[in-house]
Amino acid sequence: MRSTRTSTPHGRGRRRAVLAATGLVAALTLTATACGGSGGNEANGKPDATASRAVDSGGGRAGIPSDLTDRLKEHGIDVGKWKEGGWQDWDRDKWLSEAQDFVNPVIEGLWEPERMGSAQEADKTVTTKDASAAQGVSDPEPAPVRAEAEKTPYHENAAPVGKVFFDSPDGPAVCSGTVIKDVNRPGRSNLVWTAGHCVHAGADGGWYRNLVFVPAYNDLGTSDVDPGTANAQEIAPYGNWWADWASTSGGWIQGGSRSGGDGAPYDYAVLHVKPEQGSKSLEETVGAALDVDFSAPSAGEAGSMGAWGYPAAPPYNGLRMFKCLDAPGRFSLSPDLPTMYRIGCTMTGGSSGGGWFRVVNGRTVLVSNTSIGPTDNTWLAGPQLGEDAEALYQNMSKTYGGQ
Template sequence: MNSQSKRRFNASLHAAGISLAIFYSCSAIAASSGAGASAGGGRQTGGQSPTVTITVSPKKQAAASAYWTRQRVADAPALAFAIDTGSGAIDAAALDEIAALGPEEAVPAGAAAPGATDLARAAFAADWDALAESEALDSDLSTESPTDFMAGTAGVYMSWDVGTVTALATVYPHRWMGKLTFNVPGGGASCSATAISGNNIVTAAHCVYDSTANTWYSNWVFTPAYRNGTAPYGTFSAKACTILTSWMNLTGSYSINTWTRHDVAVCSMNNNSAGQTLNAAVGSAGRLWNASNTQIVFNSGYPAQDYNLASIPSPAQYLRACVAETFLQTTDTLGMGCNWGPGISGGSWLVGYKPTVVSGQTNSVNSGLYVGQQNMYGARFNSNNIVPLCTARGC
């Protein structure tokens, strides 16, 4: 990476108003729960289609909303991460490939409906009061300026604990991100997800369907702008979730170089208890696909552990992020430097991040990592993954 690229990276961060410190480790505590398999209680469709959908019955939708109280959302442990035991070596042959999937395309971000926050404040007053009361205890962002470094390089990133700042919890684009909770055979589990158009969320397929055991999880509920037990916009249960048939057909053990490109899911969500649709309540992140392999991204979610699988303080309670430039790991699989681990699964990689501005497009979601390596990997959104998923779900 030349000096011009480095200047471009830092200039983009400064333009977005970001002033962050670099961290290369996290403190350690306990581990998170594992994932089993459970039939999701719905109808499967697909056959030879590029996608497969599970439809959740109205009865199960209502049961999921009732089950996922604020306390249960807070207590849900992170789903065991997709772990690759390999070396993490970049697939050199893929670096010379030219993806012939069509031109770069994008869907812009969307704002919430007028008056949505006032409605949410009235409907979920206790959550907003809890956010206000916690301001005195908040940490603040570092005033240290970004350090000049080689962007687009494995293990290089800026780590940001976004969620400890209450003032940022409900502003764009953070209000689009949230905690995804659901049931696995051992109980509750959590991943991360992001609101997109059509009242949908985008997340990782491994948060929806267990390819190893060949079964669906169940009772998905999305809590946007979640922060330490509060749900300022309420919760939204899933009506249907769609994964790629190629994800369902995978066998054996997870591999970043062969599984990650398929690890994307889209779920359609119900209204919250105040009657708001997801997009009316919080708006929607945009989408970017068939784009360059090199993008500056804001990667965020609700991790419970770090890259060494050591628990972090307040696991899965706060939105945390990494900012880095992506690199091509292998065919349609991106890598980026990051120090987070389990719980951040399904969190989006946002291009064009700007705090407090309705701006940003998802171009990947967190899939997996190599334990001990400070990198995260995700599918490069393209015509073969996000497009058929959104076609099925009406993004």
């Protein structure tokens, strides 16, 4: 989620940020379930995205869908061996050639509190050259806004927010995510919004593995809890939710990478999840979900926004949820790429994928997610969600949401 620092000058003072944030604090309520459904319409055409199905063969639950058995065999995937540790084989050539195949069987007991605690923040970097290529389009760099700790317990104050854990070739990694409403499954959504770089390596590789969502992680916000000795209920009050479907943008898959900015404006993803244990939907279990606003105005006209997440890089340790409130400005990585939102914020890596929210007609809606920021952690940038993002969401909802 970090980048090398750009050279754009400070232009907005702390006073403006504080004033903008004050109104949002009073109105922004993440625990209130919004009415209606995101987008409000059925899928409108094919999304510029890749959506692939995962498999589950554990615990006497869904089993391996018969239509996937042959495809799994073609790729040499034995689910039994996979669950016993075969997933740790990250053959680069195979990973690249099979980038479109998202395989995520439930492995019960894999994500215990201690392993969650060992996960490293997933960084997304851009170079100074990338960031300075369109400084004439970007607004002046915002003044830093110090991240505030969310009130506890999280299930009462920010129930839709949680952590996204996954395995990459470098080991366990962590991002943030948000429970969103499903237009085709009112009141029973199993959809989670996060960043593209939290589910797929972009042009550098394929889908990550063992993706799970943990809502209200460390619910009481205990800052010195030892994940090695903490019980699962303390760390994961709503349990672990495995992604059995995933979708991210074609722009991220084709242009995304750890360095360079081409994929950043398309750095978003949707997960369809199922519980490791239990049968209720994620929305019913958590008691909250947010609509996604795909028609939010451009920066400068959007008013105040808030970014939520679990920063894990120093000075944070990933155990507590934080938020930043500010009025967004424009941020451009290239004249040929869509403009992104940018706000002042001191959150670090680990907050990637965390939702950005604003209040529309008294309702809190998701309008973006954390993608990138500078190495000195003074601001964050996130994509503006437009027609491509809506098409991705609608396709995910219509095709997979009812399952």
